Amino acid sequence: MxxxxxxxxxxxxxxxxxxxxxxxxxxxxxxxxxxxxxxxxxxxxxxxxEGSAASSDVTAVLPKGARIVSTGVAQDQLVVTLDIGGMTEIYTFDARTKKPTGSLKFVNEP
Missing domain, CATH: 1.20.5 (Single alpha-helices involved in coiled-coils or other helix-helix interfaces)
Structure with missing residues (x-):
């Protein structure tokens, strides 16, 4: 070739x-x-x-005689409103870790 x-x-x-x-x-x-x-x-x-971790089950203990009035989510917070013997309390939890972040208590004036 x-x-x-x-x-x-x-x-x-x-x-x-x-x-x-x-x-x-x-x-x-x-x-x-x-x-x-x-x-x-x-x-x-x-x-x-961060949010893709396996979810964990958490049991929150309510005060005696407490009744859950409402729940909600605000940004990264879980908000739970309780009625405890005529007194209203709001508890907030971190939505990711489910740890308490604060509480707010309302009482009536005498």
Missing amino acids: TETALPQPSPEQAVLFARVRRMMLMAGLTTAVAIAAVLIAIGYRLFRA
Whole structure:
């Protein structure tokens, strides 16, 4: 078999080939940086997901004679309104950890 002889490129063609190689290198590096950024963002979201932990069961003990009037959620807080012998109390809990964060008591003036 005979091999095809490739002629040497002219100086203008050599400059054009070098420019095309440089542009392809820049495009390849840009693509690699973009793919790395996407993978880093996905990894960050997977490892920083705070709310995806397994839920835990918590039992809260109410004062004697207490009755739950209402419950609600405000931002990251769970709000429970209790009626305790004619007195109204509001308890707040952290929605993620389910730990008490505060209470507010209402009483009637004598």
